[in-house]
Amino acid sequence: MNRNIVISTDKLTKRFGDFVATNEITFDVYEGEIFGFLGANGAGKTTAMRMLCGLSIPSSGKATIAGFDVYKETEKIKANIGYMSQKFSLYEDLTVQENIRFFGGIYGLSDQKIKSKSDELIQQLGLEKERGKLVGSLPLGWKQKLAFSVAIFHEPKIVFLDEPTGGVDPVTRRQFWDLIYDASDRGITIFVTTHYMDEAEYCNRISMMVDGYIKALDTPTKLKQQFSAETMDAVFFELARGAKRKAD
C-alpha cells in the first residue's frame, strides 16, 4: 500500500463546556486506504469527523487533512474532500441528471466537464433509463450508490462517509462497496463510519472509539487476534460493552 499520509491527527480534542466529546485522538490514514471509524452511539465519531472535514474547530490538538490545517485552512480542506451521509446526500425532488449537475457545479467543475463526466457516471451505474427520474423515486440502494458517486465526482483526495449504507441489505451493501474499492484503487482515501460489522471486515484498518477515546486501531484480522474473537462483531462487543455513553 502507498504510505503517503493524507489524514494526520495528534491529540485532537473537542469539548462542549466541561464535556469531552472527542478525547486526544491520534492516528494517521494513508492515501487510498479504506479506514473504518467505528464506535457505539455517542462515542464521538460524528464530532471527530466534523473536525476532520473543516466544519468544526477543535478545542485542542493538531490535525492535517490532505496537508491542510484544520484550524487555518478549512476552505482548502473542503475543496479537497467529498462527503456523504445517510442523513443528507441528494435532493429527492431533483432528477438524477439534475442532482449530478447541481453537485458538479458546487464542486466547481465546468459545464463541459460535468456533461462528459455525468454521461460516464450514468452509464457506469446503469442508470440510463432513470436519468430523467426524480431521485426520490429510486430504490434506497441506488440512491446511495448515486450519492457516493456524486461525492467523488470531483475526484477528491479523501471521501468521508457517515453511515452511508443505513437501511439496506448485505447484498446491496456489497454492491456499494464495489464502488468504494474502485475509488480506493484510483487513490481516493475512504474514511467511513458504520454500525455494520460486515462492512468493518471490508476495511483495510479500523479504529474503535469508546466514550471519546480510540481504544483500538488495526486491521480486522489483527483486531480479531488481539481480542481472541472470531468476528468483528465480537471485537466490537468486547470494546463497547463497557461504554458509559448512550445514544442521544
Ligand SMILES: Nc1ncnc2c1ncn2[C@@H]1O[C@H](COP(=O)(O)OP(=O)(O)OP(=O)(O)O)[C@@H](O)[C@H]1O
Ligand atoms: N454540539 C454539542 N453540544 C454538546 N454535546 C454534544 C454536541 N455534539 C455532540 N455532543 C455530544 O458528544 C457526544 C458524541 O456525539 P457524536 O455525535 O460525536 O457521537 P457518535 O459517535 O457520532 O454517535 P452516533 O453513532 O450516535 O452518531 C455525545 O454524547 C453527544 O451528546
